Amino acid sequence: MAETAAERQAYASPRRQLLRGLGVMAMAGFLAACQMVPKASGPATPPPPQNGGDNVGPGLPTDTDRHRVALLVPESGTNADVGTAIANATTMALLDSRTEKVRITTYDTALGAAAAARQAIADGNRLILGPLLSEDVAAVAPIARAAKVPVLSFSNDSSVAGNGVFIMGFVPGQSVERVVAYARSKGQQRFGALVPKTVYGERSTAAFRAAVTAAGGTLVAIESYDRSATALTGAARRLANAGAIDAVLIADSGGNAIRAVPVVKSSGDKQILGTELWNTDAALGGSAAMRGSWFASVSDGLYGQLAAKYRTRYGKTPYRLASLGYDSVLLTVRIARDWKPGTSFPVSRLLAADGFGGIDGIFRFNNRGIAVRALEVSEVGAGGFRVIDPAPTKW
Template sequence: MVESGMSPKMAESVVERQDNALRRRRLLRGMATLALGGLLAACQVVPKSGGPAAPPPPENPDETVGPGLPTDTDRHRVALLVPQTGANADVGTAIANATTLALLDTRADKVRITTYDTALGAAAAARQAVADGNRLILGPLLSEDVTAVAPVARAAKVPVLSFSNDSGVAGNGVFILGFVPGQSVERVVAFARGKGHQRFGALVPKNVYGDRAAAAFRDAVREAGGTLVAVETYDRTATALTGAARRLANGGAMDAVLIADVGGNAIRAVPIVKGAGSKQILGTELWNTDASLGSNAAMRGAWFASVSDGLYGQLATKYRARYGKAPYRLASLGYDSVLLTVRIARDWKPGTAFPVNRLLAADGFGGIDGIFRFNNRGIAVRALEVSEVGAGGFRVVDPAPAKW
C-alpha cells in the first residue's frame, strides 16, 4: 500500500510503502518502529514479566504507537482502493496519481490518503483499510470489487465512494462517482426531442451497459413525449452488429437513433442505420474520448451527452507535466473524490466517523467533471453537456448547467 498526505510545508506528497508481512514479523519479535518516507509507523509489544523494558513513548504526541499505521489526531485517514497490479494497473495508477495532484493543488493538511491494491483481493484490501483506521474509502473501480468491499466497509460503518458506473452496486453505504450511462441517454434524448425529433430507435450491445442504456432510453423517450419505434440488441461481433443495424433500419420510420456503444462500433453501424433516410444519430458518454469520430463523414452532425472536458484538459496537461504521460479519462474521478473529501473535512473532526449525510447536500459538489450531487440511492447525478461531432472535433451545442 502507498500512503500520501499533504501539509503546507511539503512541496511533494508523502509516499509511504509498507510491507505487511515484514511488519507482522517485527511485531512478533517485539521491534517497535519502522520508518519510511519520513512518516512513523510503529507497533508496541507488552513485555512479559522479567523481560526487557517496554519501548519509550513516541516523541510526537499526536501519533499513537500501536499495530498498523500511525493514528493521527489532527488528520483524517482515508483509504484509496484501486488496482495497482494486474490488467487494470494503469487505470488504477492514473487515479492514484490524480489524487496526489488534488492533495497538492488543495494544499490539504488534514487528509492522509493510503492506497491499497485491489488486484490482490478487494475484500482483503478493505479489511486492511478498516484495520488501519481509515474512516472513508475512495474506490474501488470495478463493480465486482465494490460488491466485495461493501459488506466489509458496512460492518465497520465506513462509507464507500466508488469510481464504478454500475448503479446496481449503489446504496446502503456505497456511493458511486462513475459516469452512469442512463444520465447521458436521458440528456441527449431530451435535447433531440427539444429539437423536434419525435420517433426514436436504438442500437445497444448485449451487456450490462447496453441493458441499462436501453432501459434509460425507453424511459427517456416516454418522459420527453416521443415515440419509441424499435430497440435492437447485438452481441459485440462485427456480424451481429451489422445484422442488428439492418434490422433497425428496416424496423419502421424513425428520425433519431441512439447507438449506445463505443465510437468504433458506431462508425460501423451508422451508414447502415441511416440507409437512404435522414436520421439524427445520438450517442452516449462513451464517445467523449474518441477524437477520431469526426474523420468519418457519416458521423458528422451526431450528438452525444457527457461531462464537460474543459477543466479535464487542464488536469491532463498538469498530469503529463508531472508524470510524463497522458492520464486515463477516469483519473478525474480520483481528483474529484479528493476535492469532495477536502471540502467535507473542513467540518469533520479527525478521528470521528465520516459525516455521510454531508454527501447528500442539495447544492452538491464541483470538480474537474463539473457539478454533481448524490441522489438518495447514492448515485452521482451529473450536469452534462451535449456535443456535436464535426470534422475538426467536437462542438458543444448545449452547455452543462453551472448550478442546480
C-alpha cells in the first residue's frame, strides 16, 4: 500500500488509506540526474481508493506483517511532475504485483531531502526508494547510512553510488560502451565524437575513450562545445575536417544531433552513433541525414505497455523515468518474499549475480552500487526506430 507524508497527520483515528494519485512523465534527457526536467501538461486523475485493514493508532500505522518502505521524490517545486509520475508508477507496481507485504510512504524532497530522510527513518522505514536528483542523494546518504537504511536511488550519477547507496538511473557510459562495441563489430574502426561541455558530456567522453580502446578501435578526435547553435556547428565542422573517421558519437539530445549531422557528413558519409537520450525522440526519423544512425538504450517494449496503462489510469503520458519507480517496487517485492518484517533490509540481496528484471529489461548492481543494464541497439528509420541488436535476456 502507499501513503503520503501529509496523510500521516490523519491517522489519529481508524480509517482506510487512500493510494496516492500523482502526475506523469516523458524523458527529455535527464543529464547526470542534476538538471531540471521539463513538465508534462494536463490534469492528473487520482486512482480509486484501496481498502486497507490496518489497526491504526496515533501517528503511522504499526505494521507487523508488512515492510515499511519510503519513497523520496519531489512532489512540489520544479521537478514535481517527474517525482509524482515516479510515485504513480510505484502505486501501479504495488497493484500489479498484488503484494500485501510492502507499505510505501511518500516524502516530498522539494521541502528538503535531508529532512525527508530523517522523517522517513523516524517513521520506521527500512528501505529508501529515491531520491531523484544527485544532490538530494548526497544529502540523504549520510543520514540513511547512520541508520543502516539502504538507499535505492533514481539518479544516474555514478559519483553518488556506493557505501549503502545504489543507483538505478540510466548511466550514459553504458549506452556509449554498447553502441561503440556494436559499431566496431560491424567493421567501424576509426571513431570521433561530439560532446557537450556538461557533466553528461564529460562522463560520455570518458566512457567513449575507454569503449574505443576496449573494442580495438582507433580514436581520431573528440570535439566539445558549449550549448549554443554556433558552438555546436563549429565543433561539428572541426570534426568533419579531422581526417578519416568511420563512426561519430553524438552524446547529446536528438535535436542537437539533427543540427550537427549534416555538417559532420559534409566531408563524407559516416556512421552516426547516439546514446539513450535518443530513445524517446520521434523527430529523429524526420531527418534524412539521421536515418541509419544507431543508438543504444534500454528496451522500450514493456515500457510501451506500462505507458498505455498509465495513460488509461492517469489521463496522460508518463515521463520515461517512471519505469524506475515501477521496477524499484518489483525489486522490493521480490526481496520481501524472504525479508522478515521489522528487520533490516537484506542489502546483500541487491548484489545477486542473476540480477533483476523489470520494465526496462534485466539489470544487476555491481560492487559500486551502479545498475548495470542489458541494452539494445536500435536504428533510426523514416517510420521510427528498429531494433537491430536485441538486449540480452539473461546474464
